[in-house]
């Protein structure tokens with residue numbers, strides 16, 4: 001690392017002066033936690049009692065047989081409390097907030113999983129909580145909005161810009177610059193100004209640590225490849241980190257191909273040719289932007305991958321050729337989801353299903369003795385409206401219409 | 411003339427200076443022209459031209475919307491830079507660019523500074539570029555006689571104020587409070603203690619911005635700061651009452 005908070009040529013801390021002091025304090029608290037073994041012990045204890053860590057590694061025997069190639073293992077972050085990997089980061093930052101003595105937390109959310117995790121943490125630790133969420137995402141992920149509000153959080157729909165994740169991040173920053181004395185911004189992914197990319201990756205590294213032990217116990221050797229979907233990059237960093245030093249394991253990040261890379265309607269920053277270096281939301285990375293530097297509208301069926309930027313650490317790993325990036329289209333995602341439900345009785349989140357797509361493409365070409373791991377970053381229950389819609393499910397439609405009638409007549 | 415010298419000379423003749431702000435291309439470049447004419451004719455001392463960016467993190471709802479409307483109306487960086495040069499040619503007061511770093515980064519730091527210098531732009535305000543970031547941006551700007559305007563906030567320590575002062579030129583932009591642009595500010599004891607700290611840290615003129623909306627606000631800081639900065643209020647005024655209300659508003663602010 002040449003300059004502080006940089007990963008190769010990416011990262012940094014492009015923040016307004018008013019936040020300078022806040023970041024100094026955060027950096028200090030973070031470093032103190034990293035140097036204090038009891039902090040990580042406390043974290044592990046919390047994650048094994050309040051959540052179900054370690055989460056299982058499931059051998060997907062039916063899928064493996066179906067493709068006739070590599071043995072497919074699924075890392076089950078869906079079984080983490082609140083249904084996604086997001087809680088790993090959030091509970092860690094929650095412990096840090098207690099140490100810093102702040103009383104209020106704010107967060108952005110796309111899929112709503114990070115928002116739900118933050119609302120959960122706030123309820124448990126007794127913090128006030130406000131969640132910023134793009135209006136389009138509020139519509140796509142309405143069940144999560146309901147749970148956040150039920151846990152006592154205020155959910156603010158953001159109507160600016162593309163009304164998605166990046167706009168929610170801007171609004172959260174606008175709150176933070178006013179309220180930093182009492183408030184911590186629980187950044188939800190491995191992006192943003194330093195030290196967030198590194199800190200979030202640290203908390204998420206719990207995934208890879210567990211997976212490395214589990215695969216050796218269950219399969220007898222390290223995996224040949226690991227697949228993770230990439231929105232901001234936190235679940236990918238979480239599972240990849242431990243394996244960066246393992247030459248025999250290839251790491252594959254899967255971005256949102258939307259309607260297809262050639263259509264321009266996607267959120268692929270590291271594979272494809274549409275992104276270019278930029279500085280926004282406090283950090284330098286590859287952004288989907290026009291020649292003037294204005295951010296473009298992205299598209300993905302999954303709210304959690306529908307984002308213009310990507311972790312600066314992943315941009316650097318891409319430069320170094322240590323992670324390969326691929327994209328999965330909306331249609332491919334629906335197919336993979338369908339197959340996984342039917343064959344394994346497991347419902348991945350739309351985000352996670354991107355990783356399944358690429359694994360399914362590659363598994364048949366691999367040896368049956370080889371193992372691959374798919375990081376199933378979350379469960380698909382939150383996506384019931386989107387998935388039902390994509391499958392054009394007649395009985396579900398009928399149910400919604402009937403439900404609507406009971407509300408409109410009351 | 412150097413921006414700092416200009417402001418200091420101007421301050422000899424006035425109790426307080428006034429910097430106004432517009433968002434380029436909002437609602438249109440033609441309206442920008444009308445508004446700027448009224449500003450200059452009614453005694454504004456310098457003008458901040460904001461080049462719109464899709465993610466204006468430090469701006470409140472009014473300026474945010476202006477940025478986004480300008481971009482969706484098709485405003486390009488090229489047009490903004492041509493407009494800036496046109497204003498410098500047309501009027502004798504200094505013009506500054508305010509924008510977010512990505513606009514500069516995408517254009518090329520060196521190329522952007524050179525373009526500004528060639529156009530006669532007096533200074534650059536980039537709220538998401540602390541001096542630790544960028545490729546010695548402040549130094550390169552100073553070398554071309556374009557003042558990098560550094561920002562103080564109430565959360566800035568005395569020591570950091572002195573540090574920032576070394577990088578900056580022209581004047582220091584003191585944000586009146588925490589938060590984003592647009593909301594009303596309170597000018598209480600804490601604020602004046604903060605301004606006194608600013609005064610201690612630098613010999614450059616002090617501009618105070620964020621939440622200055624009325625004659626009363628301007629009077630509050632007169633004698634304690636060198637320049638008042640008015641942003642969101644003029645945008646709202648033009649939106650609601652039209653650009654010909656700007657002249658009377660400026661006169662009222664200055665007590666003329």
Ligand SMILES: Cc1ncc(COP(=O)(O)O)c(C=O)c1O
Nearest residue numbers: 231232233234235304351377378
């Ligand atoms: C289930 C799930 N997976 C993946 C993501 C993408 O985020 P990241 O790339 O940080 O893991 C999200 C984000 O909302 C999510 O909810």
